[in-house]
Amino acid sequence: MRPISVVLARRDPVLTDNVVRSISKQFSNVATANNAEEVRTAVARQRAGLAIVDLEVVNFAELAQLCREFPATAFVSTHRLADDAMWSQSLSMGAVDCCLAGDLSKILQASERYVAIKQTQTPTAA
Secondary structure (H helix, E strand, C coil): CCEEEEEEEEEEEEHHHHHHHHHCCCCEEEEECHHHHHHHHHHHCCCEEEEEEECCEEEEEHHHHHHHHCCCCCEEEEEEECCCCHHHHHHHHHHEEEEEECCHHHHHHHHHHHHHHHHHHHHCCC
């Protein structure tokens, strides 16, 4: 699998720093974003294979738009109170999973699983 760049949008800067430190060993580049427009810019600039977005930073409508704009990117949504309804709505918007914001191991499992799938499904530009 080719090196993967990640965009991370989280509401809490302390948690963001902790997550960046935790995942920076597994991914080639980790960029952070504070809103949907910064996610859009960072995904385009980094050609990110993965975006982890907090639903308190990016709402469902913005998530749907990002998923449509970047079909080669696996979007994993997170929320501090993630539940089945959020999971279902996230998937209907185009995300590949929705996890509790503090469950880093689940977020990483989702990223490994779905980034590989997205890379095989999305045709590369010639």
